[in-house]
Amino acid sequence: MGKYTRPKGTQDLLPATQRYWEYLRATVRREALQYGFERIDLPLFEETALFTRGVGEATDIVEKEMYSFEDKGGRKITLRPEFTAGVVRAYIENGMRVQPKPVKLYSVGPIFRYERPQAGRYRQFHQFNAEVLGVQEPLADLEVMLLAWDIYAALDFQGLAFQLNSTGCPQCRPAYIQTLTAYYHQHAAEICDTCRRRLTTNPLRVLDCKETRCQPVIAGAPKIAEQLCTECETHFTALRGYLDELEKPYTLNHRLVRGLDYYTKTVFEVWAEGIGAQAAVCGGGRYDGLIELLGGPPTPAVGFAAGLERIIMVMQHQETPVPELPTPPVFIAHLGAAASRVAVQLLVDLRAAGIGAQIAMSGSLRSQLRTADRKGGRFALIIGEREMEHGEVTVKDMAQGWSQTSIPLEAVVAWVQARLKRVSE
RNA sequence: GUGGAUGUGGCCUAAUGGUUAGGGCACCUGACUGUGGUCCAGGCGGCUGUGGGUUCGAGUCCCAUCAUCCACCCCA
Incomplete structure (x- = not known):
């Protein structure tokens, strides 16, 4: 071995695996364009404040996972740990609100998170991202879920499971969190230390704890989907109605809360088998407050991101047939x-x-x-x-x-x- | 950040504490004159991750360190 090795958590995508990448990129591009999503390419880095504000100070991403540095001009810079904040910044900065609604954008490219690497987790990895901006109606949620669905279908995924939940909105979520913490305080003796801590830092997160001792408590916990305000309830019901109508299978997962601060109403993930402990190949949801939070006009939006490395792992695990790259005849x-x-x-x-x-x-x-x-x-x-x-x-x-x-x-x-x-x- | 496993040529791998660390794949070259895939012959390529220690002697035992992998946390 030579003197230099690749930085921890990075990878060399060698010629032998390029056909998977080419095929995957071609597939997501084809599906996105067919849906009427337009491509947008953004900087790999943004000013740090965009992410601390957008993603949320208390999230794991901001607290410990960002690649941040100061440039020669003394600007605080961060390699993008997700797409959404950058897309929203570009939407606002370029005055895209004047475009006919909805604005449908997609991106593909590298994402950076400082984490300990393991199976299906890298410090530099790639995501496909899609956002529908400017529309409150559940049809927008449906649109991104259908796009995710069709991408995986086009790749012939087996053993897929869509997980769906609603995490409410600023109207109804505070009340739910009160009920939830009250319930948890009654069971304080039965839960793990981490969950006790979560009750003050990030209460929703207790719901996806994996500790065995917490499972009975989670099972008996109040469900947010049953305490939604009228608006969220109507929205969630309509979305599920569309999915039922189209016979798209999904599992209502009351424990699905997701990590980032900006989500409202709909949250969903796609899980796949065969990639070790990292089941999620795709995650997304609605973020009606984010654009205003970042200085834009009040604008509802919904989107999702899919991890390309994990998709490729599944393709290799399933032995998905992928064409060879052409060679000169x-x-x-x-x-x-x-x-x-x-x-x-x-x-x-x-x-x-x-x-x-x-x-x-x-x-x-x-x-x-x-x-x-x-x-x-x-x-x-x-x-x-x-x-x-x-x-x-x-x-x-x-x-x-x-x-x-x-x-x-x-x-x-x-x-x-x-x-x-x-x-x- | 925490825990566990593993480190021998590009890849896979052998070596009861005892000669110059052996083999396979791949790569290169050759096999009467200018002809591929199989077969054959030859060749390139290693300070056994690194640094200490024990020993007459360490790839093998001990310690440290680094790296990789897996898991936790959390996520894609």
Whole structure:
């Protein structure tokens, strides 16, 4: 091993796995565009305050997971730990409120969180993100859930489970939290230390504690879905109505509360099997207060993010068929200085004609052909002294055993073109 | 941040505390003249993660450190 290793929690995406990434990116792009989402690309870093305000001071992300630093101008900068805050910033900054509602945006790219890496968790990882801004109606929630659904369906996911809940809004959530903490204080002796602490710091979070001793308490806990205000109740019922109508399966999960401060009403996750302890491949929800909080006009919005590494892990676990990346069909072998000049000319002529081609750069004819074989090209073109004398090129169809033919040099491009066309038909 | 497991060439791996750390994959070269995949031959590539210690002698035992993996927390 060399002197340098990749920073903890980062990864090298080697050529061997690129076909998964290409396929995944193509799939999410196709689905997003089909839904009418427009792509938006944002800076990898933003000023730190955007995230501390947007995501929430008391969240794990802000408290311990941000990659923050000061730049040479003394500005406090953070590598983005999620997309939503940046999307909202761009929405406000670029005056996107004047666009016809809803504004539907998607992004793909790296995300940074300073955490201890483990299976399916990295410090630099990739997310697909989609947001619908400017619409309060549950159709917006439905839209992002359907997009998530269709992406996983297009990738032929098995063993999927959608988890759904509503966490209420500033109208009804405070009352629920009171009921919840009151209930928990009655059971203070039965719960774990962490949950006791959560009651003051982040009460909703007690609901997704995994401690065995807490499970009976959680099971008996009051459910927020049963204490929603009229508006939230109506919203949640309508959303579920659409999902029922479309026969999209979901599980009502009263324990699903999610980590970030900005969520209101709808929250959902998608869980998958086969990626270790990290079941969530996708998480999202509604954030009606965020845009105003970040200095924009009051604007309802809903969105979700999907972790691409986890999707790829599932694809590999399920052995999802993924097409090979295309390789150039032509490989040129040559012998001698004069032939190499002719070979180079042929190389550029082929490429100019739109035919993928590579040229041997070293070695005997034997090793050149061995390289041709391993590079997977369809045709090997040989130019040596004999071919030079006759103004010809020897053409080998690598899939056809040892047969080979001679083609006049000036006719080779057309010949290959015709052959490739016939193959593709 | 906490806990556990593991570190031998690019990858996989062998070596009762005892010679110059062995093999496989891959890679490169060759096999009468200019011809790929199989087979054959040869070759490149290691201060056994690093630093200490025990010992006549350490890949092997001990300590530390680093890295990776897995789990907790939480999330994608």
